Amino acid sequence: METVKKLLDRILSTICVGLFGALVVLVTWQVFTRFVLNNPSTFSEELAKYCFVWLVLFGAAFVFGENGHMRIEFIQDALPKKLKIGVQIFIELCIIAFSALVLLSGGLTITKLAWVQMSAALHIPVGYLYAVMPICGVIVIFYCIYNIYYILKHKKPLEIV
Structure with missing residues (x-):
């Protein structure tokens, strides 16, 4: 399971770097064509929007894998070790429920x-924009299951980044 997590981390970081690079190029091209050529690019604004949405969702999933989301720790830190483990498992289960309901189920529905709706500039289905939601839902659920596995196997709370 550790190998799968490391591979997924590497894949997500590569996707995020690639999407960010594409976003920079697209926005630069949009600005160049609009202000230098006085003929705005028709596709770059919409494609940049797609890249941004995908970058945000893949980035959020990646941060779940790194256990790096913001959290309020002072209550959890005051708890004894066994109770802290129980609280962390409960939190992971809540995240699984949210991801399954909102990202996975809601994402599949909206996708x-x-x-059937086509984008104006790219002439591709808008479903491609929303398809990232269920994909990231599955990734977040995997990371939560991995975190629960780690907590139970090592009998210690997760280390917070």
Whole structure:
């Protein structure tokens, strides 16, 4: 399971770097064509929007894998070790429920609805924009299951980044 997590971390970091690079190039191109050529690019604004949405969701999933999301720790730090472990497992289960309901189920629903709608500039289904939601939902659920596995295997709370 550790190997799968490391591979997924590497894949997500590569995707995020690639999307960020594409976003920089697209926005630069949009500014160049608008202000230098006086002929704005028709596709770059919409494609940049797609890249940004995908970057945010893949980045959020990646941060879940790194256990790096913001949290209020002072209550959890005051708890004894066994109770802290129980609280962390409960939090991971809550995140699984949220991811399953909102990202996975809601993402699949909105993706199906948007698949018949075409984007104005790119002439591709808008479903591609929303398809990242269920993908990231599965990734977040995997990371939460991994975190629960880690907590139970090592019998200690997760280390917070």
